[in-house]
Amino acid sequence: MKIVKPNEIKDELIESFKRKMLIPIIGSGFSRDCLTRSGKVPSGEDYKKFMTNELLNTSLFSESDQKMIKEKKFSELSSTYNKHIEFGKRNKYLTDNFMHVHLCDAKKKFLEISWTYIYTLNIDDAIERNSSYKNVVHSNRKFNDNIFTQEKCVIKMHGDINEIVTYKDSNSQIFSQDQYLESLDKNHPLLQKLLHDFTFQNLIYIGCSLSDEIDLKTVSIKKENYENVNRYLCTTHEPSLLEKDHFESFGISHIILFDKFDDIYDFLYETWKESEKIKVDELESFVISSRPERIDYKFENNRDYLLFGKGLLDKNRKIYIPYYFISRDLSEKILLDITSNCIQLVFGSRASGKTYLMIDIATKVLNKKVYLFESKDSINTEAFSVLISKKDSLLLFDDGALSTTQLEQLFNAKNEIHAINSHVIIFSNRNSRDLLGLINQLKLKDKLKKTDICEYNLNKKMSKSELDKINKLLPATELTIFKNTTILDNILRISNLLKNQNKYTHKNASLEDKFQVAVLVALATEKKLYSTKIIMLDLLTEIEKQASFTTPLIDKENTWNFEKTYGNNSPTKYVLNAEYWLYNVLRDFVKKDSNRNIIVESYVYIITQLLQQMNGKEISNTANSIYKEYILFDNINKVFGFDEKIRDISLIRDIYDGLAELLSTEPSYMHQKSKCYIKSMIVESKLNKEIRLDYLKKATRCVNTAYQMFESIYTNTRNSKVKISLDHVHYTKAIILCHECYLNNYKNVEENENTLKILYEALSSNNNSYDYARKDFINENDVIKKLISYLLINGNELGISKDAKSYLSSLASIIKNK
The missing domain is CATH 3.40.50.1220 (TPP-binding domain)
Known part of the structure; x- marks a missing residue:
């Protein structure tokens, strides 16, 4: 000291x-x-003397008791004082000496x-x-x-x-x-x-x-x-x-x-x-000011980028690109469109190369100041307002860098951003319903026009020209070559070929108990954990241990000032720098059957800790942002599955079952659980029809429960965001019915008619779209289109009603226009 x-x-x-x-x-x-109003504020010692005198003046205590009273600490004395001095006297002293202080x-x-x-x-x-x-x-x-x-x-x-x-x-x-x-x-x-x-x-x-x-x-x-x-x-x-x-x-x-x-x-x-x-504009630290440096062709220098998702930006914001780095076809298209579009949205599935595309664009724009924010970065409200007022700038945001509120602020400021000759490109996961829902909501309110934004889709498979380019570079690195499959499939295939050849073999995450596993689950889900979240989860000792064992795969960093808010004043964050490494750690861990329950327990622990932070709020009010990321099926699937393919979906069902006692009154949880049952029906297609239909019945029970809860909340609140959730659940219900019709070979006329009605209601909502449905995993093999196509051909023969034909005609128009 x-x-x-x-x-x-x-x-x-x-x-x-x-x-x-x-x-x-x-x-x-x-x-x-x-x-004060009738006296002056006492110190702790003054108050203690007053309580002592009040007690001694009661004549209740013997000489030995009085001696003990004089020797008591404040907290001990206060217990005796509250017990033996009447409320009126105690209250008068408080009112006279602690109120109206000057x-x-x-x-x-x-x-x-x-x-x-x-x-x-x-x-x-x-x-x-x-x-x-x-x-x-x-x-x-x-x-x-x-x-x-x-x-x-x-x-x-x-x-x-x-x-x-x-x-x-x-x-x-x-x-x-x-x-x-x-x-x-x-x-x-x-x-x-x-x-x-x-x-x-x-x-x-x-x-x-x-x-x-x-x-x-x-x-x-x-x-x-x-x-x-x-x-x-x-x-x-x-x-x-x-x-x-x-x-x-x-x-x-x-x-x-x-x-x-x-x-x-x-x-x-x-x-x-x-x-x-003495203010320093930390936003300037996120300017891309140097040209990228391509590393040499050596195997050990390129492997970590391909297999472990090593970042292209180091801590000093210097860009290092692997030897095999290429420009995607979409890059040129986006660059050509920048001048005519203030806001551009790039959608792509996970592991489709969005971050590489963002870096490529950042290094090719030379006539503007380029700010780049990765998914692990966050910006507070004040800094974000300053950022979007920067002139002659290009702002690049990776998925997760902006909150929904900030996205709305950005869209609302589109004219001002355009007026100062600045542009924004947002790179988002294809299934980002928060972003897509916000866009639809703003369009409904006439705050956003279709011409205000330009959307692009990044293919998760490389084109022939892209494959030709990358396969001219990969052989020199000894990483073999890419095939005509998804980028993620190529990464996993090459990883298997290069078994045990891993720079970080000695970097072993701790998996000794549910608390250590919970840290890894939390990082795999959120990508970064601020110190405030760590304290919420009561996992400080565990994350410090993981960071010390695995750095730089899991790293401890200082937060930037512009990340902080009064609600989150974390000076420290723990960042996951190698997503696929951690996914593989957890997937290998659950290969042992006895470890599956530890995974479930870790989710239960995390949700339990986060629910404590809600301080008794009714979770049925859908105030679930604090734990939302942990119950989304897509997020759990991302950690324990392989892209579209699930390694063992029964584990994911076990996770949802483990959370049932905690979250059964949470409609979003029930909705996500229904998606898990739909996916179970899809991936376990080799099972007999009865088992697959049973999964759909379970999905129906969950989705009906979610719908009724959301409907009740919306009736009481008329909250537009709850209405969006309600419509999303209705869409999921429609998908379940489409699958049931397909499995029943469209033989049940009443079932077909009811499905057409529900599907029409779902797709007629501005909060849903067939464009989204075509890419949605629960709409496997476009079961929506199958239903419509089949009934267009066979509806008359089946004898569907006039109302059903009307729904069918409207649905046919919806899918035809997409």
């Missing part, structure tokens, strides 16, 4: 302010002796600092009455994480005077030892947030004695929690040897010595103001 003067630590604090990595914890010294100018200026949020151990109203930090986050209460982004918050760790005196069932106060111990469970959300900040943020204690703070002590137990961050304690006197020992037990790394208390507030305010003047 260092003892320093303010100016010795100033540069360090400026950097912390700039990175939004300094969070204050305010103690009783901050508001002590400040005037602060001096120095403290008000301190509260002008743009803190991420403020922790306070005080119950008084000094902060919210004298600053813009008016949104009080109470202890022992469930809160929404996004409140820290939406409002300026003060977090009351030990209670809030207004809540205490207003409500008869008040439970925010945490003074007594019993209340402290009870809060370790009831106050879990706040303690978990504090644990994250204790582990990853720099904390500065102001007006804190740290004499009896059980909650702060709880989160500071692990020494590894404060290896790479600082804890500053501001004080006006140099601590004694025993005081130093005490502060070190709370993880304090620096004692900052001031001449007087007001100097603390003046110094921190001036330091913050200085940090605001």
Whole structure:
């Protein structure tokens, strides 16, 4: 622990302010002796003396009891005080001395600092009455994480005077030892947030004695929690040897010595103001400013790019392309269209070469400043607004780099972007319903026209000319050649041919228990995990171990300032740099039957941890963004399947079954589970007809349940996003019926007619389209078109009704126009 003067630590604090990595914890010294409505705010010691005198004046205690009372700690004394002093007296003291606090100018200026949020151990109203930090986050209460982004918050760790005196069932106060111990469970959300900040943020204690703070002590137990961050304690006197020992037990790394208390507030305010003047535009770090460097033809230098998806951009934003790198045919088309299209969308399946195409375009545009964001990058709201106002620029976004809100902001700003001679290209997975749904929604509201955007599809198979080009380069690398199959099939085929020839053979991920496996599942699903998410999942020790074992395949990185929001102030993220390596690790792991249950348990663990963060919210309200990625069939299939082919779909069914108890009231979960049953029916086509129909019956039960839940929510909320989900579920129901008709050889007339009706309703919705259906895996072999084609030829012979013929005619027009 260092003892320093303010100016010795100033540069360090400026950097912390700039990175939004300094969070204050305010103690009783901050508001002590400040005037209130009928008195003045006591310190902890003052309050303790008052409680002691009140107890001694009761004549309830013997001399030995009185001696014990005088020796009790604050938390112990508070328990006795609450038990033996009547409520009216206790409440009057609180009202007189903790409400309507007046602060001096120095403290008000301190509260002008743009803190991420403020922790306070005080119950008084000094902060919210004298600053813009008016949104009080109470202890022992469930809160929404996004409140820290939406409002300026003060977090009351030990209670809030207004809540205490207003409500008869008040439970925010945490003074007594019993209340402290009870809060370790009831106050879990706040303690978990504090644990994250204790582990990853720099904390500065102001007006804190740290004499009896059980909650702060709880989160500071692990020494590894404060290896790479600082804890500053501001004080006006140099601590004694025993005081130093005490502060070190709370993880304090620096004692900052001031001449007087007001100097603390003046110094921190001036330091913050200085940090605001020294801004570095980190967005410029994402400019592609150098030409790509093609590596040599050596086998060992090219293998990692092809087999493990090694990134083309290094940490210094230098581009290295493998020897076999080629320009795709689509690249020239996109470049030709840039000048006439403000926004271009490139759709492709996974492993179709979208990232290579993006890099190729980035290096060929020479007349604009090119900004490139990979899927592992995130941009906060403020930085994104600055980015889309950049003149003469090309903005390239890989799949996952933008949120739905940012995509909507971008589309709404299309005219402004065009006016400043800038362009945007978004590279997206073909099945991105968030993006496609948003586009449809904006078109319905006349906020987006078909001519406003230009869409392209990147084929997952190379063209003949592309194969000719790459096969002239691959032989020199000794990676054999590509065949006329998908890129992913080529990668897997070559991987099998080069068995055991792996640069990272010695990089073995830990798979010893469900927690280590859960880290790998989370990374495989999200590609990057911010420190806030790691604390939510309670997997810090596990991810640190995985990173140390497998770097650079799993790497620990600092987040950029523009990634941070008040809701996610993570200074650190853990990034997956080799997707296919991790997929193979997990696929090899489940080859052993006994490991399958560990995979299921890891999903159950992850969802359980994330549900805790929802703090009791009704998950039937579909507020599922926090765990959405883990229940999507496409995501689970991507990890444990091979593109269109499932290695063992029964594992995926087991995962959904394992989550049933947790998510049975979640309509999105039921919808995704229905897709799993549809896929089971498709890939297990060698099974007899009865078994395949049984899968479809299970899918029907799930999809009907999902539909009814979404319908109920929509009826109550009229939320347009819920309507989109409702229509998507209706589409899935239609697909199930199409499969049933096909398996029954279209012999059941009533079944055919009902299917035509449901299918017409689904495809007539602006939230669904046949264009999407043609590429959708559940519409295997275009079972929609098969139904329509068969009934167009045989409908009269089967005797379908007039209404059915009308639906059939409309559906025929829909598919004919695509």
